[in-house]
Amino acid sequence: MQLIDLMPELEMSFDAFQRHHRLDMPAAREAYRAVFNGSHPLSLLPISQVLPDGDAAKIIFNVGQRIDAEAGIREYLEIESVILPMKNFHGGRWITLCISSQIGCRMGCEFCQTGRMGLIGQLSAGHIVAQVISARQWLEENRPGNEIKNIVFMGMGEPLDNADAVFSAIRRLTDPRGLAYAPARITLSTVGRIDGLWRLAREGLPPVRLAVSITSADDGLRNRLMPINRSAPLAELRQTLLNLPRSSRGRYLIQYVMLKDVNDSLTDAQLLADWCRDIPVTVNLIAYNPQDQPLFEPSPLDRMNAFMAVLKGRGILAKRRATICQSQMGACGQLGNRHLHR
Numbered sequence: 001m002q003l004i005d006l007m008p009e010l011e012m013s014f015d016a017f018q019r020h021h022r023l024d025m026p027a028a029r030e031a032y033r034a035v036f037n038g039s040h041p042l043s044l045l046p047i048s049q050v051l052p053d054g055d056a057a058k059i060i061f062n063v064g065q066r067i068d069a070e071a072g073i074r075e076y077l078e079i080e081s082v083i084l085p086m087k088n089f090h091g092g093r094w095i096t097l098c099i100s101s102q103i104g105c106r107m108g109c110e111f112c113q114t115g116r117m118g119l120i121g122q123l124s125a126g127h128i129v130a131q132v133i134s135a136r137q138w139l140e141e142n143r144p145g146n147e148i149k150n151i152v153f154m155g156m157g158e159p160l161d162n163a164d165a166v167f168s169a170i171r172r173l174t175d176p177r178g179l180a181y182a183p184a185r186i187t188l189s190t191v192g193r194i195d196g197l198w199r200l201a202r203e204g205l206p207p208v209r210l211a212v213s214i215t216s217a218d219d220g221l222r223n224r225l226m227p228i229n230r231s232a233p234l235a236e237l238r239q240t241l242l243n244l245p246r247s248s249r250g251r252y253l254i255q256y257v258m259l260k261d262v263n264d265s266l267t268d269a270q271l272l273a274d275w276c277r278d279i280p281v282t283v284n285l286i287a288y289n290p291q292d293q294p295l296f297e298p299s300p301l302d303r304m305n306a307f308m309a310v311l312k313g314r315g316i317l318a319k320r321r322a323t324i325c326q327s328q329m330g331a332c333g334q335l336g337n338r339h340l341h342r
């Protein structure tokens, strides 16, 4: 697998950059900022395609190729980022960028298109950071005035399955001399890799927000929907969230993909409420987004509302997440090249 070359400086801390280039402080600051402002072609990922859906858009990046010499096949490797326009009740508008951390994913969640690809390859920190720089550049050229305020690691891949690269990318994204995102504006979403969660706490990473995908609070069902549960069952995950130092991370976002007649009954809601007890959470209910060969159906709105009412009745903050970019297969659980499978 050959990943495309990017500037090695995209992965350097400011101190390493200054040492490497032997610059004085003002010159180093200026040069370091230039690495991240999109002015250099090697800090950008080539765009294969942009699929707009209203104000949202899925950007497909080319990250390299792999050659199967035996079969005489060359395949282009692609990852996806999604531009998500957001607004609040007070009229505020901003862009959230959903980025990928891997090419494919090996976690095998049953409701996810990327999971069907298997893991094709790991992205480097540079490829992760370059998605942000490239998306900013695309917005500047095509939709001026739109600024990426939030970044979510909710695209292709399980971030904690590529922790070295993701942690390094988070350091670059939050470096005040580089892209300068506040840690609270970055959300890392995981299926619950307990080892990764502890590493995140131990390594003194900037306090990004954490989202944990649950999708069922019943071990039997979660074993089937999210195979990670077989090695990291719900009780262990719950204990980890209770024990992790949280400092300024705020509440955990608990992601729950709602699948009609599978995990959306009132009993399922009670189980989830029990699981959340004493953990500072906001539960995000996400309607299942159908894929090219859907295995499930989305829960109807009235059932989602009834589910949410149970959670609220138990004192748990809960909201429904609106689906964005569904028609371009850019919504949650829909990312991934359906033709590229391992």
Ligand code: SF4
Pocket (backbone or CB within 6 Å): 105, 106, 107, 108, 109, 112, 113, 114, 115, 116, 155, 156, 157, 158, 191, 333
């Ligand atoms: S939901 Fe996330 S972790 Fe699960 S298969 Fe999809 S990309 Fe991987």
